[in-house]
Amino acid sequence: MTGSGVTGSGVTGSGAAGSGAAGAAADELVTRHRWALAPDSTRVVAKLFLPGEEGGEPQSRAAGIVDRALALPEQEVDSLVTGLLDRFEARHLDYRGILARHAAVVASRVPASAEVSAARTLLLGACFTAEYAVEGAAVTNPSAVAHPDQSGLPPGALRLALSLRAVGEGHLSSIGFAVGVIGPGPTVRLEPRTGALTTGVAVPVEWTAARLRAVLADHGLDDEVTRAVLLGLDPPPPDGEPDPDLSRAFAGVPADLLSRPQAPGILAGIRGIAGSLRRVEFPPDSALAQRVLWPTVASESHGMEDARFVRFTTPDGAVDYRATYTAYDGTNIAPRLLVSPDLRVFTSSPLAGPAARNKGMALFPRLVHGRHLALCRSDGESSGLTASDDGQVWEPARALHGPRVAAELLQVGNCGSPVETAAGWLMLTHGVGPMRTYTIGAILLDLDDPGRVLAVLPEPLLAPTGQEREGYVPNVVYSCGSLIHDGLLWLPYGIGDSRIAMASVPVDRLLARLVPAA
Numbered sequence: 001m002t003g004s005g006v007t008g009s010g011v012t013g014s015g016a017a018g019s020g021a022a023g024a025a026a027d028e029l030v031t032r033h034r035w036a037l038a039p040d041s042t043r044v045v046a047k048l049f050l051p052g053e054e055g056g057e058p059q060s061r062a063a064g065i066v067d068r069a070l071a072l073p074e075q076e077v078d079s080l081v082t083g084l085l086d087r088f089e090a091r092h093l094d095y096r097g098i099l100a101r102h103a104a105v106v107a108s109r110v111p112a113s114a115e116v117s118a119a120r121t122l123l124l125g126a127c128f129t130a131e132y133a134v135e136g137a138a139v140t141n142p143s144a145v146a147h148p149d150q151s152g153l154p155p156g157a158l159r160l161a162l163s164l165r166a167v168g169e170g171h172l173s174s175i176g177f178a179v180g181v182i183g184p185g186p187t188v189r190l191e192p193r194t195g196a197l198t199t200g201v202a203v204p205v206e207w208t209a210a211r212l213r214a215v216l217a218d219h220g221l222d223d224e225v226t227r228a229v230l231l232g233l234d235p236p237p238p239d240g241e242p243d244p245d246l247s248r249a250f251a252g253v254p255a256d257l258l259s260r261p262q263a264p265g266i267l268a269g270i271r272g273i274a275g276s277l278r279r280v281e282f283p284p285d286s287a288l289a290q291r292v293l294w295p296t297v298a299s300e301s302h303g304m305e306d307a308r309f310v311r312f313t314t315p316d317g318a319v320d321y322r323a324t325y326t327a328y329d330g331t332n333i334a335p336r337l338l339v340s341p342d343l344r345v346f347t348s349s350p351l352a353g354p355a356a357r358n359k360g361m362a363l364f365p366r367l368v369h370g371r372h373l374a375l376c377r378s379d380g381e382s383s384g385l386t387a388s389d390d391g392q393v394w395e396p397a398r399a400l401h402g403p404r405v406a407a408e409l410l411q412v413g414n415c416g417s418p419v420e421t422a423a424g425w426l427m428l429t430h431g432v433g434p435m436r437t438y439t440i441g442a443i444l445l446d447l448d449d450p451g452r453v454l455a456v457l458p459e460p461l462l463a464p465t466g467q468e469r470e471g472y473v474p475n476v477v478y479s480c481g482s483l484i485h486d487g488l489l490w491l492p493y494g495i496g497d498s499r500i501a502m503a504s505v506p507v508d509r510l511l512a513r514l515v516p517a518a
Contacts, residue, residue, distance in 0.1 A: 026459045029510055030503050033188050037142075037164070037178060037500040039135035044091060045197050045292060046098045048105060049130035062128070066109040069124050074117065081119045084126050091131070093198045093283065093290075099125030134174050134197065134292055138167040138472050140494035143309045143416050143481025145321060147179060147288070148342050156184030158485045161288060161343055162492055163307045163323065164500065165480075173303035175293035175325065177343070180502075182490055188502050195287060199294040200280040205347060207246075207277055209233040214393045215273055218352035225266045228253040246274050272298065279347045288343055299334050299350070300327035307338065308362045308480045310417040315367060322391075324351070324361040324374070335361045337392070353394035354378070355386035362417045362481075363391075364425075364450070373450060375400070375418065375427065381411035383429065385451045398451055407431040407439045407460050415440055416481030419489070420447070423511050424454050428491070430478055431460065438476040439463040440493065444514055455514035462493065462503060471496010 052061035072080075089095045103125035110116060116124070147159040159181050166176040179191040209230050216226055232249030250267065257263060276297045282290075295304055307325040314320075323338040335356050340346045351361070355376045364373040372391040376384050384397030403412050408431035415428035425445035430438055439460035446452040464477050479493040489505040 026457060026461050026513065027463065027465075029505050029513065030462055031186060031505070033186075033502045033504065035180075035188050035190060035502045037139060037162075037190060039137065039139045039166075039499065040193065041133045041136050043135050043166075043176075043193070043197055044131040044133050045199055045294065046088075046092050046095065046129050047132045047294075048102050049128055050105075051128075062106050063109050065127050066106055066124065069120065069127055070110070070114055070116070072120075072123075074120070077117070077120050077123050081122050081126075084122070088131075091196055093196045093286070096122060099129060101125070102128045132168055132172075134166040134168050134176060136168040137171065138498040139164045139176070139500055140167070140497045141165040141306045141478055141480050142178075142492040142494060142500050143307060143323070143479070144180075144483050144490060144492050145309050145311045145481070146483065148321075153181065154184060156486060158182050160483075160490075161309070161321075162500075163309045163480070165304075165306055165494075166292070167497075171303070172295070173305045173328075174295065175304050175307045177288045177291055179288055182488075182504075183486055185486075186488065186504055188490070188504075191289070193289040195290045197290055197292050198282055198286050199292050200282040200346075202296065203279050203281055205277050205279040207233065207274060211349075211390075211392055212274065214352045215276075215350050216270060218350075218356075218393075219269065219273060221266060221269055221273070223266065225253060225257050225260070225263050226270060228257055229267075229270055246271065273350070277347075277349050279345065281345045284344065286344075291344070293338070293346060293348075295327075297327070297348070299329050299332070300336070302330040303328045304336075306359065306480050308360075308414075308416045309338075310363050310365050310481065312363065313366050315370075322363055324363060326359045333359060335359070349392070351392060351394060353386075353388070354396040355384070355394035360413045361386075361394075362414045365417060365420065368448075368450060375414040377411075377413045383412055383414055383427075400445075400451065401427075401429065401443055401453060401456075403431070404456075405431070405458070407433040407437070407441065407463075409433050410436065412441075415479040415493075418445060418450070419482060419484055421484070421507060421511065425450050426484075426489070426507075426511075428461070428479065428482060435475060437464065438478050440477055440479060440491070442510065442514065443517075444511070453517040455516050457510075457513060458515050461505065461510070462491070464495070468495050468501075471498040473497035 099122045103121045143163045144160045147161040162178040164176045166174050182188045213230050229249045232252040278296050305326040307323045309323040312322045321340045324335050327334045327336045335351045337349050337351050338346050358377050360377040362375040372388040374386050376386050376397050378384050378397040382402035383400045385400045386394045386397045388394045410432040412431050415430050418425040418427040424447050427443050429441040440462040441460050442457040444455040464475050469475050477493050482491040489507050491503045
């Protein structure tokens with residue numbers, strides 16, 4: 001269905017049995033709620049569209065398109081623009097501004113002698129703009145955190161911020177959001193997802209020398225040219241002005257270094273990596289469900305996948321929101337970090353270090369013994385634990401939990417950040433078994449030493465059953481993050497890489513079902 005993408009708001013029991021006796025035993029703990037989030041093809045953004053270039057043609061078609069648009073009579077231009085505004089303005093925030101910015105991209109194709117009216121400028125912009133349905137194919141792989149705004153709720157209720165992997169044309173993934181309310185008691189509802197979407201506005205953000213040094217070294221850039229650039233960052237320039245494009249640092253590289261044959265390639269590599277630090281601000285009056293984190297850097301040009309959000313608390317009690325996600329450029333993957341104080345302003349940056357190599361990093365919600373910790377899967381098939389002094393550069397992982405039972409024969413990983421309980425860190429896992437069937441399990445880690453596994457769930461907690469077996473990718477249930485509220489573990493999960501559902505599990509009964517680790 002389209003529109004809000006909601007079906008039902010009440011609860012039911014688990015409904016279908018799991019796979020086999022063991023699956024059924026664990027499945028009895030789970031309440032599958034009559035709540036579903038389906039992809040909504042009306043949720044669109046207006047993106048830059050350069051005809052011809054998307055197919056790798058040797059020459060741009062922009063010049064010919066501009067010439068044809070300039071040749072139209074002014075009366076026809078006015079009529080065309082009136083029609084465009086009637087059909088599209090209500091679907092996009094600042095539609096006229098979007099068209100003007102896209103027209104500016106091809107302004108060099110417009111002869112200097114041409115007199116371009118305001119209407120013709122909008123028409124030019126529309127020729128280089130296309131709507132993209134961010135959920136045209138699927139929504140999946142959610143994570144849940146407490147929403148920054150808890151106002152207006154009855155006692156016992158909690159408002160959730162749900163992150164979603166939105167998949168559109170060409171299997172391009174972006175990060176979207178929805179808002180839900182759980183409680184009082186075992187109830188859940190989804191707030192309407194209405195209003196035009198926005199991809200926000202990019203604003204300058206500056207590197208520190210230490211942070212950039214670590215990322216450059218992680219990419220094999222540790223030479224005299226690189227060090228000369230870094231010297232230009234620290235100490236900062238006397239006037240204290242921000243320098244997001246590193247122009248001062250590049251200008252300070254000695255001429256004899258620039259004369260080296262390899263210098264241009266090194267500088268291009270530095271500039272490319274430096275450009276991967278981004279900050280996006282969304283309008284203050286936009287709702288969370290209107291915000292879309294859209295790919296903006298080369299490493300994520302083919303998608304931003306599987307954001308694992310966590311509400312992070314610092315030692316002094318300050319709170320922000322953090323997430324790791326997988327950037328995909330069509331060939332390579334790279335984990336990246338999102339940090340936001342309020343889910344309105346987001347800073348995206350690359351991660352570095354031996355553990356930041358594969359998919360599935362998930363941050364702990366607080367420091368442990370003064371250090372950042374994260375779950376990871378460095379070897380591609382087992383869960384590991386890694387540590388960092390600054391949350392940016394991650395040490396080699398130590399083994400935590402590998403494939404051990406039938407549901408994990410192919411691989412095992414995490415289903416988001418661990419959740420803290422009095423008994424230990426509750427870590428939900430995903431296992432991949434025969435027929436590439438994904439199930440969700442659980443293990444318990446020691447609170448003081450999370451590298452120590454205390455107990456494991458001997459069978460899957462949640463397995464695809466009935467219609468959950470069907471989807472874009474069959475036989476998959478998968479989550480990127482859960483939370484505990486009022487004694488229940490609330491678990492949003494993707495079904496078949498195509499839609500999202502919600503389950504809840506009594507925490508005490510789940511902990512009681514765990515058996516000591518061998």
